[in-house]
Amino acid sequence: MNPTAQSRALPEIVVDSGMSKTLHHGLLILRVLSEHPQGLTVTDVAERIGVHRTVAHRLVRTLEAHQLCRRDQQRRIVLGTGLVTLAEPVEQDLRALARPVLDELAEATRATAHLLVREGTQDMRALMVVEPRGALVHVSFRPGQTHSIQQGSGGLALLAGGPPRSGERPEVTEARAKGYAVTMGEVIPAVIGVSAAVPSHRGEATTSIGVSVFEPAGLDALGGTVVEAAKRLGNLLG
Amino acid sequence: MNPTAQSRALPEIVVDSGMSKTLHHGLLILRVLSEHPQGLTVTDVAERIGVHRTVAHRLVRTLEAHQLCRRDQQRRIVLGTGLVTLAEPVEQDLRALARPVLDELAEATRATAHLLVREGTQDMRALMVVEPRGALVHVSFRPGQTHSIQQGSGGLALLAGGPPRSGERPEVTEARAKGYAVTMGEVIPAVIGVSAAVPSHRGEATTSIGVSVFEPAGLDALGGTVVEAAKRLGNLLG
DNA sequence: CACTGCTCGTGCGATTATCGCACAGAGGTC
DNA sequence: GACCTCTGTGCGATAATCGCACGAGCAGTG
Numbered sequence A, B: 001m002n003p004t005a006q007s008r009a010l011p012e013i014v015v016d017s018g019m020s021k022t023l024h025h026g027l028l029i030l031r032v033l034s035e036h037p038q039g040l041t042v043t044d045v046a047e048r049i050g051v052h053r054t055v056a057h058r059l060v061r062t063l064e065a066h067q068l069c070r071r072d073q074q075r076r077i078v079l080g081t082g083l084v085t086l087a088e089p090v091e092q093d094l095r096a097l098a099r100p101v102l103d104e105l106a107e108a109t110r111a112t113a114h115l116l117v118r119e120g121t122q123d124m125r126a127l128m129v130v131e132p133r134g135a136l137v138h139v140s141f142r143p144g145q146t147h148s149i150q151q152g153s154g155g156l157a158l159l160a161g162g163p164p165r166s167g168e169r170p171e172v173t174e175a176r177a178k179g180y181a182v183t184m185g186e187v188i189p190a191v192i193g194v195s196a197a198v199p200s201h202r203g204e205a206t207t208s209i210g211v212s213v214f215e216p217a218g219l220d221a222l223g224g225t226v227v228e229a230a231k232r233l234g235n236l237l238g
Numbered sequence C: 001c002a003c004t005g006c007t008c009g010t011g012c013g014a015t016t017a018t019c020g021c022a023c024a025g026a027g028g029t030c
Numbered sequence D: 001g002a003c004c005t006c007t008g009t010g011c012g013a014t015a016a017t018c019g020c021a022c023g024a025g026c027a028g029t030g
Helices: A021-034 A042-049 A053-065 A082-087 A092-109 A153-161 A170-178 A219-236 B021-034 B042-049 B053-065 B082-087 B092-109 B152-161 B170-178 B219-236
Strands: A069-071 A077-079 A112-119 A123-130 A146-148 A181-184 A192-197 A207-213 B069-071 B077-079 B112-119 B123-130 B146-148 B181-184 B192-197 B207-213
Touching (some): A021 A042, A021 A077, A021 B082, A053 B021, A082 B082, A082 B123, A092 A123, A092 A219, A153 A170, A153 A181, A153 A207, A170 A181, A192 A219, A207 A219, B021 B053, B021 B069, B112 B152, B146 B152, B152 B170, B152 B181, B170 B181, B207 B219
Antiparallel strands (some): B069 B077, B112 B207, B181 B192, B192 B207
């Protein structure tokens, strides 16, 4: 895509005053490493985050001490298992309650079920993905993925929970009427998403639950099942 | 346990020269937050990591910008969903290959199956935990947990893979003979662990696979099943 | 209402941690 | 051997950080 696919930087986070530059660089290293699971050298890391090599070296050492990265057999830097310890408590209540609901949804629909949460004002992030047991073909869709709230059934389902806005996508209006949102190929090519907002009795909904399928058949029945799962999870959340 | 259970600090990581103090503090904040899922105030955070309140404030802001923490409804600081994105690629190959093996092991034994990896030289960390479908009673055991390599069946299974050492625990010697290790109540009270080292054709084994059960009946058959699963995973890893 | 006690957030100067140069060791390749 | 790349380490100049002091918000209490 890019002229030099190697030089793709990742600004996206503005270094406001009132932010720690050093910590920012350290966290950038984690992001860079997460985008390069095969591992990177210190020089690579330094180039990608735009600091001197010795600076990257010290930051990597600090991350290593916290077990957030390590060296593989070829001494390349990869993410460390300390991250799974840190990530485990994240939204632990929501995930614990959602698991049985997602399990049942995946089993009932024989499709990949997912739980998305709003991140900031513009994005959605996949928090959980449950694949049906023994499905011959399944949608591969990793937790942690983010996409715009304007795309994908999960985002539209949340938008449909808000007040109608002029200029909103017609799919949002339709979702508001039906109670669930349907999109095709917006997050994953050729994959159809069917999602509903998880009702929240305190404030705006920030969570959606849904499924991903290949076949556009029986979407109404699927929508009903998804809406029911969303209601069930909403009740569990109290 | 402690006189003041609140004031328990967490040094454990020595601030070597050649480490970034600022990044170290930022990472300490993540650790502190992971131990307090209910959320903390800025003042709390500052006290626990031993920095001035304004310093903690700036670090928290930086973490927020990276979506590694956020404020809940009461403006308390909790971990953010960016962590699941960072943690997802960790040991992704190992986890992808281990999942079907763990699924089958949990199903065959009707017990909680787990995958542990060595962390440093002294500790083991749980990387995956799979609970059997529809089990009425299951061992609750979260990924990310760490414990000494000297305790628990997973650690002993790895020690049994090494050369015999004088003074090693008799369980290790026994595990070396049998091919699998058994411990009782060392990691989780009243829970029996049965683990085997995942064979690695390059270097020492660093991974164990095992199950957690309540009943001490049929441990030999269980051990055989676990060893078979470990061999299967070892073959998958090439 | 006033007072207390807690929290949060922000300029801004002194200090200190960081930055990055220069050097040296370790492999690997030609 | 010559060459290249990556790695790791002191150490001085510099710039980022630290932490004081200040003001605001909010809840409880007399």
